[in-house]
Amino acid sequence: MRGVVLHAPGDVRVEDLPEPTVDEPTDAIIRLAAACVCGSDLWPYRGADKLSRPRPMGHEYVGVVEQIGDQVRAIKVGDFVVGSFFASDNTCEICRAGYQTNCVHRSNPGPAQAQLMRVPLADGTLVATPGRPDADLIPSLLAASDVLGTGWFGAVAAEAGPGKTVAVVGDGAVGLLAVLAARELGAERIIAMSRHADRQALAREFGATDIVEERGDAGAAKIKELTGGLGAHSVVEAVGTQQSMMQAIGAARPGGHVGFVGVLHDVTIAGNDIFFTHVHVHGGPAPVRRFLPDLIERIWDRRIDPGRVFDLTLPLDQAAEGYAAMDQRRAIKVLLRP
Amino acid sequence: MRGVVLHAPGDVRVEDLPEPTVDEPTDAIIRLAAACVCGSDLWPYRGADKLSRPRPMGHEYVGVVEQIGDQVRAIKVGDFVVGSFFASDNTCEICRAGYQTNCVHRSNPGPAQAQLMRVPLADGTLVATPGRPDADLIPSLLAASDVLGTGWFGAVAAEAGPGKTVAVVGDGAVGLLAVLAARELGAERIIAMSRHADRQALAREFGATDIVEERGDAGAAKIKELTGGLGAHSVVEAVGTQQSMMQAIGAARPGGHVGFVGVLHDVTIAGNDIFFTHVHVHGGPAPVRRFLPDLIERIWDRRIDPGRVFDLTLPLDQAAEGYAAMDQRRAIKVLLRP
Missing domain, CATH: 3.40.50.720 (NAD(P)-binding Rossmann-like Domain)
Known part of the structure; x- marks a missing residue:
């Protein structure tokens, strides 16, 4: 599959990467409906965060569940889901207090600037939409994932x-x-x-x-x-x-x-x-999971249109141009079509 | 009247000072029933806060109102009162939000390690007790003033x-x-x-x-x-x-x-x-005034006994020994009898 890798400051490449697999029985694999570049991706892109090796990029995602591990219960294959940039069990004391980005079992999903991605702790991390969204809702659902x-x-x-x-x-x-x-x-x-x-x-x-x-x-x-x-x-x-x-x-x-x-x-x-x-x-890092059910509902009911922040859409293969456009403030936020 | 003056780090003296007067129509003059040394007084005493001139000390107080300005309405001569270390109008937007120590008209009452003191904005700063307190309640009421x-x-x-x-x-x-x-x-x-x-x-x-x-x-x-x-x-x-x-x-x-x-x-x-x-x-500096009515009621009803923190009582004239005892941690908190 294709995925974005940052090799050095300013050096963004789209490469063939191995497809993710279900490594833990609580994992899900999702096929991305849309990906995007985050303002925080610009820190390493600009050299402000040190990069010791090439880094596959992306942590915002929406898509369709393709595969689940044996212990996944709440999420089904075929669900359209939104998740957060930290995986969380959503059951520990810290999650229950609303700080899922500090879940005692937190881990990193993704990378998400790709065609497929692995999401650990799928039941606690992902929220399914009421059905398949209309195409025009996808940017807003993607925005819910992080920004x-x-x-x-x-x-x-x-x-x-x-x-x-x-x-x-x-x-x-x-x-x-x-x-x-x-x-x-x-x-x-x-x-x-x-x-x-x-x-x-x-x-x-x-x-x-x-x-x-x-x-x-x-x-x-x-x-x-x-x-x-x-x-x-x-x-x-x-x-x-x-x-x-x-x-x-x-x-x-x-x-x-x-x-x-x-x-x-x-x-x-x-x-x-x-x-x-x-x-x-x-x-701190936003506990997005706390707000996702509410945010999805507001988007689904078309009460809010946060997808308006995406003012440039590019094919995934042109991710480098997306990074440059955000870096130079030619774009507020760039959506990538995988 | 007698009052405590810090002349230099470690140099505490009790001196004859001019009696305070009603300078503003919103002032009250109170005769202190008890005074005390604060942990924060130890910062200049130890030289950690710079002292550019001799400083009359003290900001915790309880006592009887002796005199009031023309515009004082809520407080009467003869009331037994407790106040906070910042004077506040208790009516501005910041006070109403509970941050009286950042009142837009805040000023400093005192000095309070003395026999008499001036309290500006008396109506907003002072809270009268339901009556004259029993002697054993005075240390607790004094504690309410700050600690x-x-x-x-x-x-x-x-x-x-x-x-x-x-x-x-x-x-x-x-x-x-x-x-x-x-x-x-x-x-x-x-x-x-x-x-x-x-x-x-x-x-x-x-x-x-x-x-x-x-x-x-x-x-x-x-x-x-x-x-x-x-x-x-x-x-x-x-x-x-x-x-x-x-x-x-x-x-x-x-x-x-x-x-x-x-x-x-x-x-x-x-x-x-x-x-x-x-x-x-x-x-930050505690908005004590926010809590005073509740704290006075708890003390008056003998539900709490915060005066227990005073483990050494001295005449005002021995204030120097009080500072030394707290500095050397021989006492938790020193009460001074004016």
């Missing part, structure tokens, strides 16, 4: 909700979908921080009521100015740099909440950033 | 509650009272981290079910061992050093909560300490 689930977790971690002002730092797919999540969670006012016209437009479509172009301390100051000097109740951090994290903390009001979902790179938080400010800080 | 309120906030910030395992880092008055708070909030299991027999005994009296003597990484590992490898649901940090903060974060389970109330000194948190662990982090 929507991650933006959603950011908004939940930031305690977005009715009466709240929510600011979102980051205008990638995750940030834009955090805007959508904040709207769905009932936020009163949603401030998207972006200086790109196309992303601003999508943010407004997803529910942003205000746009702030300033960044860093100036961005935080602008949020305070827009909120009577207090700051936002909720801030979603969807970038992962020192500047964006400080911007998020600085934009929150005393007692406010920062939900951070950008993969943190060399970020340090000084005690005084969170002591005298009383800002709540919570985040 | 109980701070330990309580730590437990609330750590989301201590029914079914939860709560670990407390720090066996000073605040840590010990966080144990009491966790018990009152219904925690199932409370692990006090202490290596001092007298403090261990008081922790058990306040509700600790387990004692852990290990510190740092070993302490965190011990908490994991005691909790099936997962860690505590809730951890209260009541010290404020790098080691204690890392111990607290390391002792929490994925998705768990760290409530930090030790005044942070040169603490930095790496992104990875809180990203992959999913630990919630929240704390």
Whole structure:
């Protein structure tokens, strides 16, 4: 089968790879209906994450179950399924508390930028849709696998909700979908921080009521100015740099909440950033599985259209162009047809 | 009047100071029924906080209102009152959200290691007791002013509650009272981290079910061992050093909560300490005013006895000995009779 391999920074190749097999009785093999490139894939692509050997890529997926192990009960061959970027048993104490990305048995599914993939702990990891989706729903279901689930977790971690002002730092797919999540969670006012016209437009479509172009301390100051000097109740951090994290903390009001979902790179938080400010800080790899049943239902009922973040579709074999387009910000998010 | 002044690290003097006056129409002057030395007073006493000039000390207080400004309505002359270490209007948006220590009009009452003190924003800051307290209640009411309120906030910030395992880092008055708070909030299991027999005994009296003597990484590992490898649901940090903060974060389970109330000194948190662990982090100067009405009621009804943390009582004129006793850990907390 064909699959994407990153050989070195900037060196993306699509190669013939061995087909995955059922290695454990709890595994499933799925045939991907669509794959995609994640903002977090750009860290190793840009050389910010060290690569010691060629890495098969991809961790977002939707598709049809082709094969299951003997102990798989909830998922059947032929099901159309959505899963998360960590496999989880969904039964341990940590999963039951809603932190499936820290499941005591967690492992990595995939790689998912391929035609077929292996998903461990299939019963706990995969959620089947009510039936075969219409083609136009597939991008949205694929978004649920990571970027929507991650933006959603950011908004939940930031305690977005009715009466709240929510600011979102980051205008990638995750940030834009955090805007959508904040709207769905009932936020009163949603401030998207972006200086790109196309992303601003999508943010407004997803529910942003205000746009702030300033960044860093100036961005935080602008949020305070827009909120009577207090700051936002909720801030979603969807970038992962020192500047964006400080911007998020600085934009929150005393007692406010920062939900951070950008993969943190060399970020340090000084005690005084969170002591005298009383800002709540919570985040990490989104436990997408917690939200999947709800997200699938909203997509199935066509109440939300998160697939709008895919603004470029390419055949899997042109994955290299997909990476380049995202790296150069020519595309928000790239869908790959396997 | 007599009052305590810190002239330099280790140099505590009790001097004649001018009596405070009503400077603003929202001020009250109170005659202290009791004063005390705070663990946070030891930072400048030990030279860890820089002192540019002699500093009148004290921020914990109970006493009788002697005088009020023209605009004071809720508090009357003759009331016995308890207040917090920050004055707050208790009406602004931040106060109403429960963060009175970040009130938009906050200011400093006191100094309180004295015979009389000025309290700004008296209506928003002070809470009157139902009547004149019996003498034996005064230490507990004084504790409510800071150490109980701070330990309580730590437990609330750590989301201590029914079914939860709560670990407390720090066996000073605040840590010990966080144990009491966790018990009152219904925690199932409370692990006090202490290596001092007298403090261990008081922790058990306040509700600790387990004692852990290990510190740092070993302490965190011990908490994991005691909790099936997962860690505590809730951890209260009541010290404020790098080691204690890392111990607290390391002792929490994925998705768990760290409530930090030790005044942070040169603490930095790496992104990875809180990203992959999913630990919630929240704390700061305790908004004691949020809890005061409830705490006073519990003390008045003799349901809790937080005054037990005072294990040494001295006349105000012997304040220097009080500081030394706390510095050398000969006393948990020192009450001063003005």
